[in-house]
Amino acid sequence: MDDARSAIRDSIAQWLEDKGHGGLAAEASVDIPTEGGHGDLTSSVCLRAAKSLKTAPQALARELAEFLGSHVPMVAAAEAAGPGFLNFTLQTPWLAQVVNDIRVQGPAYGRSDTGQGQRVLIEFVSANPTGPLVIVSGRAAAVGDSLARIMNASGYRADREFYVNNAGNQVMKLGQAMFLRILELRGQAIGDWPEGVYPGEYVVDVARQYLQAHPEFAAEAGGEALFWELGQFGAESFRKVHEAVLAAFGVTFEHWTYEKDLRDQQAPEQVVARLEALGFVREADGAKWFLSEQLGDDKDRVLVKSDGAYTYFVPDAAYHAQKFERGYDWVIDLLGPDHHGYIGRMRALVTALGFPADHLEIMIIQLVRLVRDGQVVRMSKRGGQFVTLEQLIDEVGVDPARFFFLERAPNTPMDFDLGLAELKSSDNPVFYIQYATARIHSVLRQWREGVHADLVWEPALLSQPLERRVLFALARYPDIVRRAAMDRAPQYLPKYLTELAQAFHAFYRQHRILDEAPAITMARIALCEATLSVLSLGLGLLGISVPEQM
């Protein structure tokens, strides 16, 4: 498909140059049309170039169509259409070569060097280690992980990173909650639960773990040092749980970076000192302010409070400076919707430190509502009631959960239909796709059990319309992956895979594979293998399994 696009593009450019308009070559784009009826490929070059060439678009299109129809080998037909579009129909046997490409390239099919080896750091989830992972973390995990897979397939070198907030106030609060739970576990009455201390039942488990690890624990009074120690223990305990749940979800991180380590390395002090040296800090009202407004932020931000403590922004600023210093060309953060006020100041920081601000990309992962039978399933953090990622995985399974999260653009709030995700039928899109792989495996098993002459498959035999539909879908795959990487849009893949599976099911229903003439069988087996290969690659980029039978 790429070959055809560039061949047509080159021919158009050549034609323009022959006409003395080589400068218009940049307008010679060739696209895959959104819907059928407009050929396999389309170009709007005539509409774009008409003005410069002082010719009506339709006339231009007719002239070009005639030229291209006879000058581009894989084009079966080129025609002018509508207000001046060029539509191309590719020769089916040429299209069928994609089956060979897929076989020869194996796992490399669809890979590209779009990213040119640039290094990318994708930070996501980074949930506070003070409680279980909630549903929206699952969405971030699915998107971040899949984006990393897609970018790695597209010539980037992407790493996944989890930032552990284990040095802030919330750790202290966790420690305080653990302390109270420990007292409870010992049968001590603690009266009313204090305001602002995590009430969640889940803290009890961590408190119990601490007692097991420290049977000698005897403190009867609280205090910051004790809360801190308990909090550290609890935070690491929750972090390990997060790591395990995410691993079960198919998501692993190359790096875990701890806020506490950054603090121990004096990273916050250093970043404040650097900003001061660069002249981006002023003092007012006893506090130190980052002059971010002049760098595009809404207003200046406090770095050091009048009591001498850092704001939350400082360790985070230090962390982001460090990301670029570690040699990453692109830094991508997946953040919750409550963080979007953060974008301005982070951009300002990156600019102040001399890094390219547009290489910090912040994706907002919007909230998830659980819905069943049209009713919203309540999830409330207040009162310690959670619907956790772990519960969701138990409920619907990894594959549907990942698919449903990846199906939608990440920056729009989504409804997660529990009933649909649990359905083991074609109504459930992930089963629909997996059913295609199971069907193909089944056919291939039976084929291998048979005895056949050693035939070479013949591309010309894949000429039926429904075969062609599959071929065309297969040929589109590399373009889908490349665009998903460039647009940071994993959601292109679920949609594409649904279309490919649909094309295959339609073909399968209409045509026999195994008991046809040997040459036909051979060609269709090749088509099945190629389809299985692309479905597997695509599902792999989503982190979804490829069942051999269902």
Add this chain to the structure above:
RNA sequence: GUCCCCGUAGCUCAGUGGAUAGAGCGCGGGACUUCUAAUCCCGGCGUCGCAGGUUCAAAUCCUGCCGGGGACACCA
């Protein structure tokens, strides 16, 4: 009040400045002595929130307005 995201079919949502705006669900009809019917086929005029603007061309870009959600601490 300022800023950000969203507004597309009954519902949930895709949609890359291009042509007659698509998919899944739901609903109705049809197709199984055949490789998995867990499937396939047929059925879609919807003020792309509204109004302007830019463009040969706008759901898409710009401006304003309306509606929904969120963010706007010397909290983290």
